[in-house]
Amino acid sequence: xxxxxxxxxxxxxxxxxxxxxxxxxxxxxxxxxxxxxxxxxxxxxxxxxxxxxxxxxxxxxxxxxxxxxxxxxxxxxxxxxxxxxxxxxxxxxxxxxxxxxxxxxxxxxxxxxxxxxxxxxxxxxxxxxxxxxxxxxxxxxxxxxxxxxxxxxxxxxxxxxxxxxxxxxxxxxxxxxxxxxxxxxxxxxxxxxxxxxxxxxxxxxxxxxxxxxxxxxxxxxxxxxxxxxxxxxxxxxxxxxxxxxxxxxxxxxxxxxxxxxxxxxxxxxx
Amino acid sequence: xxxxxxxxxxxxxxxxxxxxxxxxxxxxxxxxxxxxxxxxxxxxxxxxxxxxxxxxxxxxxxxxxxxxxxxxxxxxxxxxxxxxxxxxxxxxxxxxxxxxxxxxxxxxxxxxxxxxxxxxxxxxxxxxxxxxxxxxxxxxxxxxxxxxxxxxxxxxxxxxxxxxxxxxxxxxxxxxxxxxxxxxxxxxxxxxxxxxxxxxxxxxxxxxxxxxxxxxxxxxxxxxxxxxxxxxxxxxxxxxxxxxx
Numbered sequence: 001x002x003x004x005x006x007x008x009x010x011x012x013x014x015x016x017x018x019x020x021x022x023x024x025x026x027x028x029x030x031x032x033x034x035x036x037x038x039x040x041x042x043x044x045x046x047x048x049x050x051x052x053x054x055x056x057x058x059x060x061x062x063x064x065x066x067x068x069x070x071x072x073x074x075x076x077x078x079x080x081x082x083x084x085x086x087x088x089x090x091x092x093x094x095x096x097x098x099x100x101x102x103x104x105x106x107x108x109x110x111x112x113x114x115x116x117x118x119x120x121x122x123x124x125x126x127x128x129x130x131x132x133x134x135x136x137x138x139x140x141x142x143x144x145x146x147x148x149x150x151x152x153x154x155x156x157x158x159x160x161x162x163x164x165x166x167x168x169x170x171x172x173x174x175x176x177x178x179x180x181x182x183x184x185x186x187x188x189x190x191x192x193x194x195x196x197x198x199x200x201x202x203x204x205x206x207x208x209x210x211x212x213x214x215x216x217x218x219x220x221x222x223x224x225x226x227x228x229x230x231x232x233x234x235x236x237x238x239x240x241x242x243x244x245x246x247x248x249x250x251x252x253x254x255x256x257x258x259x260x261x262x263x264x265x266x267x268x269x270x
Numbered sequence: 271x272x273x274x275x276x277x278x279x280x281x282x283x284x285x286x287x288x289x290x291x292x293x294x295x296x297x298x299x300x301x302x303x304x305x306x307x308x309x310x311x312x313x314x315x316x317x318x319x320x321x322x323x324x325x326x327x328x329x330x331x332x333x334x335x336x337x338x339x340x341x342x343x344x345x346x347x348x349x350x351x352x353x354x355x356x357x358x359x360x361x362x363x364x365x366x367x368x369x370x371x372x373x374x375x376x377x378x379x380x381x382x383x384x385x386x387x388x389x390x391x392x393x394x395x396x397x398x399x400x401x402x403x404x405x406x407x408x409x410x411x412x413x414x415x416x417x418x419x420x421x422x423x424x425x426x427x428x429x430x431x432x433x434x435x436x437x438x439x440x441x442x443x444x445x446x447x448x449x450x451x452x453x454x455x456x457x458x459x460x461x462x463x464x465x466x467x468x469x470x471x472x473x474x475x476x477x478x479x480x481x482x483x484x485x486x487x488x489x490x491x492x493x494x495x496x497x498x499x500x501x502x503x504x505x506x507x508x509x510x511x512x513x514x515x
Contacts, residue, residue, distance in 0.1 A: 028360060028361075030357075161379050162378075164376075164381060164382070165373075167362075168370050168373055170360070171356055171357070171367070171370070172351060172355070172370070173355075174323075174325055174349065174355055175349060177324065178347070178349040178374075179373055181378070226362070226363070226406035226408075227361055227362065228360075228361050230361075231361050
């Protein structure tokens with residue numbers, strides 16, 4: 001294996017693990033669709049962030065785009081609270097609207113630069129190793145790997161610290177609230193982590209396929225275990241398996257890596 | 271009355287989408303009673319408990335637990351939500367659910383250890399569920415799930431217990447087991463508040479009762495106020511139950 005090959009698989013695995021962890025809680029909270037909404041509605045945030053920073057891996061861009069993700073969640077809840085429509089309808093109203101703003105922004109202003117709609121929707125993992133992280137002239141590896149590594153580290157620390165709180169608020173909102181573990185804080189915490197993960201991952205796997213990496217491993221693990229910790233471990237394993245398996249499937253078929261990863265995820269679930 | 275006041279509710283009003291669910295509730299619950307909250311569907315029984323526990327924000331009014339706001343008295347209060355309010359397919363075991371009762375005293379970040387596990391096992395034993403400790407919760411019967419919820423409240427070792435329909439969907443032996451535990455709690459000087467549906471068993475199980483239908487109809491000792499008059503006022507139809515004591 002050549003160096004870029006190893007790097008691509010490493011990035012894919014980092015993305016898979018980072019997505020699998022919040023994915024478990026989204027599946028258990030029956031919020032899988034919200035990840036779909038976030039992954040689309042971050043687009044205007046990414047475009048605006050790109051105009052400002054001119055760098056897809058900039059932390060400012062990630063924060064801006066994650067902010068759009070949180071706005072999505074808030075908007076969905078606001079619309080739902082009016083009591084006029086159900087949650088799925090509210091999701092269906094919000095994210096296409098935000099997504100379309102992003103599409104228009106790209107079409108009007110960014111047609112001739114690296115940011116195009118194909119790249120946003122599908123990502124291109126194969127190009128990830130070209131964008132290097134240089135520090136004082138030393139090559140420290142692909143930028144995407146560093147970005148995902150930092151996001152994964154943050155996710156793991158938060159999971160370790162707040163595992164108990166996440167568990168109780170996911171299982172029993174009423175008890176969680178009565179015990180003093182504010183379900184709202186935990187909910188928005190989880191939404192923030194999910195948004196940041198989606199933004200970090202979209203460059204590699206695209207806005208649509210990141211949903212597959214969040215939901216499919218968790219949904220598969222859910223069928224196989226009755227223990228939350230095991231469910232997390234299994235999701236991570238399925239995610240990494242699909243990431244590496246998907247890479248070699250794409251290599252063999254000469255096809256898009258993200259598409260191959262998602263195909264493997266679908267097969268694993270079946 | 272010389273009894274200490276456990277819970278005091280003043281002018282409590284709660285609304286969903288501008289529609290009042292509870293209207294101007296005043297309620298004083300003395301310490302050491304086993305109280306039923308009765309009323310028709312949609313009367314706001316669960317909402318009353320949730321508002322007392324700060325799960326729902328009221329639009330007006332206040333709640334005091336032993337004279338202080340709930341937020342300062344969390345550790346004195348245990349709560350058993352309606353069994354149907356949680357997803358029993360959640361990947362966890364009976365023991366783990368009971369352990370959740372200890373989370374409140376641990377606070378944020380700190381993890382449960384051996385002491386919490388021991389307390390949870392004792393609580394499981396009290397509800398006769400020790401042999402099911404490693405069972406996945408979806409594989410328990412309705413009655414067993416309710417016992418697990420009761421054990422989770424017991425492990426909190428509280429002074430006041432709120433229970434939302436603990437007898438819903440349980441068999442006769444579980445119902446007796448639960449009511450016996452509740453009576454033991456009362457004997458130990460604890461205050462127990464139960465949302466209850468079966469009017470026939472009120473005089474047998476409880477010594478205190480609150481009639482609720484959006485507004486408070488009446489509250490007091492079962493022997494004084496559990497009569498056809500209050501039942502009719504609460505349920506709106508002419509109610510006849512045999513309450514001859």
